[in-house]
Amino acid sequence: MRDIGDIDEIDDEIDGVTLRVYQLRVTHPTDRVSQLAVRAGVTPADVSRAEQRLSVLGLLQPSPGGGWVAISPESAAESLLAPMEQDILRRRIAMAATREQMHALSGDYLEARSLRSATSSIEIVSDLGNVRSVIDDLARNCTSSVEVLSPGGAPNEEAMRAALPLDLDVLGRGVRLRMLLQYSARGHRATAQYVETIVRAGAEVRCTSVLPSRMLLYDGACAVLPFDPGNTGRGVALIRDSAVLGFLGQLFAHYWEEAEDYLEEEAAAGAGEASDAVLRGLERDVLLLMAAGKTNEAIAGQLGISQRSVSRLVGRLMERLDATNRFQAGARAAQRGWLAPAAWP
Missing domain, CATH: 3.30.870.10 (Endonuclease Chain A)
Structure with a gap:
């Protein structure tokens, strides 16, 4: 039986010389190497290497009377792959047994x-x-x-x-x-x-x-x-x-x-502008920090957002409060009750 390790040699494609020698062995099974070399237009050494390659693949088998006998690709494939298929079957059986043992531990x-x-x-x-x-x-x-x-x-x-x-x-x-x-x-x-x-x-x-x-x-x-x-x-x-x-x-x-x-963008805050009594989450947090005297940089660092976003929110809040500075914005927010928990959604 051919060793499974030999199958690794199949990785290389069959070259033109090997293919030509195979064809000639089908049609001229009794030719000597020198005769086949002349027919193929190659050296005897090339023929010998090709025949060795074909033998490994199972496409040539030794003839009882000497020389080689060409075997059909279908028969050669069956002979070549049978050991591999048997090995795969054994591995599948072992995998199934291992899986069954592991599942038995579930309880x-x-x-x-x-x-x-x-x-x-x-x-x-x-x-x-x-x-x-x-x-x-x-x-x-x-x-x-x-x-x-x-x-x-x-x-x-x-x-x-x-x-x-x-x-x-x-x-x-x-x-x-x-x-x-x-x-x-x-x-x-x-x-x-x-x-x-x-x-x-x-x-x-x-x-x-x-x-x-x-x-x-x-x-x-x-x-x-x-x-x-x-x-x-x-x-x-x-x-x-x-x-x-x-x-x-x-x-x-x-x-x-x-x-x-999460998917509700900051720009959607206009939905809350219809009522002065309602503040959204991010607006509320910015306003509370503004009222506490925090700078835009400090607010951005505490809330984990960009200073640009903070500036935009501060501007929007001051516009809604009709305030010209942060102190005035804080005072008017307190007057409207925006800083009280009741104003939070």
């Missing part, structure tokens, strides 16, 4: 997972690979809701690529996905594409000024928080304590109610 895994949840209210997970495995497990097993706080500027692009298939799977199973970003994320193209993709799949995404910490909350039953907010490389804490989870759920709800739709 033990679920039992151990339930015991872990019941006995440990806080669990620390270090190493990026372990963290991703835990998040993957939580995402694939949640059944009702996923709530996300993502502070800072634009999320890490690698993290978004890793999260997207999980998010789409979650949404495809009918799980409610709500995500909170900061205003500064709006200016990032990759984030906008990611948000548009998950929103089309049914997710809800909003923006706000400041978020306290990164958080993932699954089914209200397990929260993932950074173990050290100042050093994301140190791992995460898994929280299952019901009292803490209740607080985290209320925290998310508070910021969610204060936020505005």
